[in-house]
Amino acid sequence: MQSNLKKTGVDTENKYLISKSIDDFFGGIYNVSVFIIRFFREAFSAPVEWKEIINQCYQVGYQSLALVSLTGFITGIVFTKQSRPSLSAFGANSWLPSLVTIAIIRALAPLITSLIAAGKVGSNMGAELGSMKVTEQIDAMEVSATNPFKFLVVTRITAITLMMPILILYTGLVGMMGAYLNVHQNESTSFLGFVASAFKSIVFIDIFSSIFKATCYGFTIGVAGCYQGYYAQNGTQGVGRAANMAVVLSMFLIFIEEMIIVQVVNGFR
Amino acid sequence: MENIEIDNQELVISIKDLKKSFGNLNVLNGINIDVLKGENIAILGRSGSGKSVLIKIISGLLKPDSGLVKVLGQEVDKITEKELQALRMKIGFSFQSSALYDSMSVRENLEFPLVRNKRELNEKEVNEAIESVLDDVGLSQTINQMPSELSGGQKKRIGIARTLILKPEIMLYDEPTSGLDPITCIEINNLILKVQQQYKTSSIIITHDLTCAKITANKVAILLDGKFLTIGNFKEVFSSNDANVKAFHDYNFIEKNENTEK
Ligand SMILES: Nc1ncnc2c1ncn2[C@@H]1O[C@H](COP(=O)(O)OP(=O)(O)OP(=O)(O)O)[C@@H](O)[C@H]1O
Ligand SMILES: [Mg+2]
Numbered sequence: 001m002q003s004n005l006k007k008t009g010v011d012t013e014n015k016y017l018i019s020k021s022i023d024d025f026f027g028g029i030y031n032v033s034v035f036i037i038r039f040f041r042e043a044f045s046a047p048v049e050w051k052e053i054i055n056q057c058y059q060v061g062y063q064s065l066a067l068v069s070l071t072g073f074i075t076g077i078v079f080t081k082q083s084r085p086s087l088s089a090f091g092a093n094s095w096l097p098s099l100v101t102i103a104i105i106r107a108l109a110p111l112i113t114s115l116i117a118a119g120k121v122g123s124n125m126g127a128e129l130g131s132m133k134v135t136e137q138i139d140a141m142e143v144s145a146t147n148p149f150k151f152l153v154v155t156r157i158t159a160i161t162l163m164m165p166i167l168i169l170y171t172g173l174v175g176m177m178g179a180y181l182n183v184h185q186n187e188s189t190s191f192l193g194f195v196a197s198a199f200k201s202i203v204f205i206d207i208f209s210s211i212f213k214a215t216c217y218g219f220t221i222g223v224a225g226c227y228q229g230y231y232a233q234n235g236t237q238g239v240g241r242a243a244n245m246a247v248v249l250s251m252f253l254i255f256i257e258e259m260i261i262v263q264v265v266n267g268f269r
Numbered sequence: 270m271e272n273i274e275i276d277n278q279e280l281v282i283s284i285k286d287l288k289k290s291f292g293n294l295n296v297l298n299g300i301n302i303d304v305l306k307g308e309n310i311a312i313l314g315r316s317g318s319g320k321s322v323l324i325k326i327i328s329g330l331l332k333p334d335s336g337l338v339k340v341l342g343q344e345v346d347k348i349t350e351k352e353l354q355a356l357r358m359k360i361g362f363s364f365q366s367s368a369l370y371d372s373m374s375v376r377e378n379l380e381f382p383l384v385r386n387k388r389e390l391n392e393k394e395v396n397e398a399i400e401s402v403l404d405d406v407g408l409s410q411t412i413n414q415m416p417s418e419l420s421g422g423q424k425k426r427i428g429i430a431r432t433l434i435l436k437p438e439i440m441l442y443d444e445p446t447s448g449l450d451p452i453t454c455i456e457i458n459n460l461i462l463k464v465q466q467q468y469k470t471s472s473i474i475i476t477h478d479l480t481c482a483k484i485t486a487n488k489v490a491i492l493l494d495g496k497f498l499t500i501g502n503f504k505e506v507f508s509s510n511d512a513n514v515k516a517f518h519d520y521n522f523i524e525k526n527e528n529t530e531k
């Protein structure tokens with residue numbers, strides 16, 4: 001079909017290119033959907049690879065802990081520092097703890113953590129599975145009658161989906177410590193005072209929506225990373241591409257999900 | 270070790286008019302071959318002639334475009350996922366690149382297929398099975414090493430051990446001796462013969478190495494332009510005057526002379 005169209009001239013060739021990229025786009029969506037359905041089918045069928053799931057949870061935590069700690073803490077300090085002048089203008093410095101808490105718990109912690117996880121964990125999944133694919137290790141699992149999808153993909157997606165809420169709550173806490181440090185320096189608020197006014201402003205739906213977001217983002221990173229890696233092609237170049245695409249795709253999807261979830265949650269508020 | 274004589278007629282692999290292409294590239298174009306029980310067949314052919322594709326089709330990693338591929342009485346491309354799993358337990362596949370799991374130690378590599386396919390085994394039986402195949406390939410001392418710490422020949426042998434641990438009926442070797450020195454080649458050749466006798470396997474051995482084909486195989490097949498040019502025993506095939514067959518023979522022959530002169 002390709003060769004037929006090419007013969008009929010430049011015009012059709014361009015049309016063909018456009019229709020090809022549309023084909024690729026919808027083909028991609030179809031393939032990812034099949035991938036996700038396969039995940040759910042195999043995640044809930046025995047036997048479960050518990051040992052590997054725990055190992056992967058540890059990997060996710062280990063890979064991102066240092067970076068989210070640092071970023072969370074600094075974001076807490078900087079955000080507080082930068083918000084102070086505008087509140088001071090209204091003489092509303094005492095509102096600082098609640099403002100900062102709302103910002104961190106509702107928006108900053110989920111976004112920062114998931115973007116960092118996309119960069120560290122997602123790219124790692126893409127690269128690791130990608131190199132296993134191109135060095136035929138995945139084929140080797142398949143021909144030895146074991147299930148590579150279950151061992152490699154299901155465990156990784158499960159692990160990051162479970163770990164993201166924990167990581168996000170952790171980042172939130174670290175961020176608030178940063179904020180407290182800054183508030184304490186400037187307004188010499190006591191720790192208990194800070195905590196009291198911080199938590200007055202937070203309601204259940206804030207925590208709940210953060211955890212819900214975390215789960216979605218974790219799943220997104222896992223699917224993007226594993227999908228790119230599992231279907232990597234063309235040798236080392238393909239591995240690099242898989243790692244790269246894993247990050248790009250998951251960041252893109254996380255922002256879209258963020259917009260949708262914020263709209264929905266605000267509807268409930 | 271001597272080639273064993275095959276006198277039964279039981280087919281383990283039967284391929285009729287197999288075709289496979291990738292896009293515009295016709296790789297396999299009417300393959301016909303039968304493998305008898307207990308028999309070793311060597312497949313020779315130029316790089317890119319589709320040898321790896323052929324054994325990937327036999328093990329169900331790739332789907333044929335048309336033709337019949339019967340392995341142990343089942344058509345690999347028509348059976349269900351479950352049946353394919355069961356069939357694959359009886360097929361050992363030694364990869365061209367060894368394909369050891371490089372995040373796992375040698376022990377974990379061997380354990381991986383075993384504990385997932387034979388869940389009834391206890392820890393002691395698993396350890397015994399691992400030690401026994403490692404002993405068969407002569408690499409007991411590497412049990413706790415990582416694949417990155419092994420030489421190419423050791424990797425090949427661990428790869429073979431990993432497939433032997435499931436006690437396969439069919440072995441598919443993809444270039445078992447490529448990139449190895451002559452002495453290691455002899456070791457691998459002997460291992461292939463030992464596997465044939467001890468595990469009673471039927472094998473397809475893909476190779477460029479005529480010595481390997483001569484020592485290990487009961488029959489030799491030459492793949493050219495997506496078809497088998499000839500299939501027969503080593504002498505029959507290489508007494509032919511066909512230029513393509515001669516090219517293979519002469520290259521190896523000359524190389525052998527050079528090696529012995531050194
Ligand atoms: N998955 C694939 N997609 C597209 N083309 C492929 C694929 N696998 C193999 N090919 C093509 O099929 C042809 C045969 O490949 P194959 O790996 O079987 O060669 P080979 O005979 O094993 O060569 P070598 O001796 O170098 O290993 C090659 O031209 C290769 O480009
Ligand atoms: Mg090959």
